[in-house]
Amino acid sequence: MFNRRQTLGLLAGSAILGMPGVSFAALSGDRRLVFVILRGAMDGLGAAPPWRDPHYAERRGALALEAPGSADGVLDLDGFFGLHPALAPLHARYRQNEMILFHAVATPYRDRSHFDAQDLLENGTTRPRGAADGWLNRALGLMGGGDGRIGLAVGSQVPLLLRGQVPVGSWAPTALPETPPDFMQKVAALWQRDPLLYPALAEGLRAQAMSDDVLGDDKKNMKGGGGRNTPLATYTEAVGRLLAAAEGPRVAVIESGGWDTHSAQGKLTGRLAGNLGGLAQGLEALAKGLGPAWDKTVVLCMTEFGRTVTVNGTGGTDHGTGSAAFMLGGAVRGGRVMADWPGLAAQNLYQGRDLQPTLDARRILKAVLRDHLGLDGRAIDRAVLPGSDGAAPLDGLFRA
């Protein structure tokens, strides 16, 4: 098993490391951020039903859930909005004032391609392919911080959100046995002059050394893959522990898939419910892994757009616009729903079919960047989320 000293020995003299005696930077106040990308357009109306909206039951037809109080009813939040029963753990967090629901949220994107919408959500500009790097990587760039690797991509690929100038670590559970150190040394030496591969390898070794230190033998018990289809809860506890560790990362990105419910979406059970349950369990496992660090953590779950208000011909929903987002963590001033609700009356739907977005997603992102991560507002507008001048950060989302 690699320890940090061996890794540093391997990488000594490489341009990646710079000075020996690595320092691991911390965020101000030792805060943590986890961004969960919900890929495939999560149905916000299914996850967080506006059960008190007079048109909810009619619009949603076969997918409409019962009102709170009945056995299979929505879990009420504030008397108007509720949560799908599969999100019971999030409901508990809400009751503990550790969860905020945002609704009728959307990025500036108004078309219906997953591909383009996710690109925009991650690149942080006003159009798809507007940047080749991610806004969160640009934010990491503003955080400085010595040689520490603050950012962590969970999985074997680095999502666009974390790609960019600032090197980030990546980690995922695997069943493959670890490479013997002396062999790795030979390979590293052979790769040293490869400008594309070597930096990636160096980052991998670094992340591995750190995760070995933190997780030790527990790694062997984890299911392999860590891809977008692996149930979150099988590895999010480990992610929490990495984030909790003194020498670990502080900003992690987790990807969750399977949200594209064009057919057989299901009501109480089925595709959407299954996914929501998996998400809730994954987030609880994350909280468990974080331990006391949960108090300084913000977890933000966002999707690229929502889905049609009415059910389509196959028991599902098609691509839409406004959706919901969840923010939870000990650092969150929760127990609230933040939504400027446009209603589900026909004349209030976007293009006659979708939930009208009334909250620019970037307002949430900016609140996190400014008030939780401590970045300067002007720097955020200039470098992290260019073109977002019209979107003011939401205030008061976090505890002091």
Place this chain on the structure above:
Amino acid sequence: MLDSAAIVAANRFGLGARPEEAAIIGRDPRGWLKAQLDGQRATPAALTGFPTATRQAREMLLARAAKGDGGVEENTRRALKEYFAAETGGRLQVAIDSAEPYRERLVHFWSNHFTVSVQRPVVGTMIGGFEREAIRPNILGTFADLLIAVTKHQAMLFYLDNAQSIGPNSIIGQRNRRGLNENLAREILELHTLGVDGGYTQDDVRALAGIITGWGVRGPQQFDTGAFAFQQALHEPGSKVLLGRTFAEDGMEEGEAALRFLAMHPATARHIAFKLARHFVADQPPPALVAKLAGLYLGTGGDLRALCLALVDLPDAWAHSRSKIRTPTEFVLAALRATASTVPPERLVFTMREMGQPTFAAQSPAGWPDTAADWVAPEAMLRRIEWAVSAGRRLPPKLSPVDVAGYAIGEAADSAVHREIAAAPSRAEGFALLFASAEFQRR
């Protein structure tokens, strides 16, 4: 040792040289590639024993008729357990054994372009059939024929929900209030033909969705359950306007006409040309090259054989040595081909999952990406090296890493790599060094 041209032929166009190919390729790399594109090929023998997609679809539909969604789930679980690993692993072993790797690479390319994924489990029972029935026979005909075959296949119709899509004004649509599903139409425009910048609108998506209503699968009350069928009762009546062109009401022919129209659209030509150029030349292919291929596409009526022959003649494809990073699948296949390995199917499936590219299990209809930025990541690099060590230990004694390196990376590699391999303390480590080398990550 293979020279650079032979290495390009073997690795960039092929899937990595097998021991018996090494001598042949070097004599006439271009000729070796072009000969693989002649004529038709039967389904590989190793794959002929698997059920057809029609049969899998029939069993699923009968299960649904008998026991509803629970029946479907039960049937799907059983069928996947029985067939998925064997079929998927079998198809990977075919790629390892193939004596026509350029052709096999094209099967994988088009399979990825028209991704169908076990992410929808019920479709997982039909993916093997999809690749054998819709993709393989059509990789070297016209793009229109390939597109139509794919769009009529049960796996695609279920994966993207068209089998249940009903024209709102169709006979059935008027009776019950179920309706249109736009998913397949959108992906045909966005992913399969025009591309995301191809200039279509939401109205075009809806129009195409209407045009292909009725393209579905015969249900259990009918004979030939599970087969593709056009069902007039589900078809949206009336004419539709797609990209400014009017398609008069014409039953199934409407859909075929629309697909042929899309296939020969200039945006489609550019989209396909770009994807091929990206796959065979470089992540950011020269625009002039893409334009040339697009022109050839339009000039030949979308003739894929002509395009694939032209790719072999492109100076750019031979000039940029090692410009492409191997995907995890290409990496593993190349190592197993180089050592003429036979691997149990379940193990192959497991390996691809561990390496981050589970076969037939792409996250979305967009399939797997094709640039270095997508695959060169810290964790992924560690995995490759871990796998190289593990694979090195499992190889038969008769192989020599030095010999294998000669045709796996050849003259394209630094002499330092060959020296290290020769100096390795054990054969296992020699092979591990070869597979873990920077050169081996590229094609």
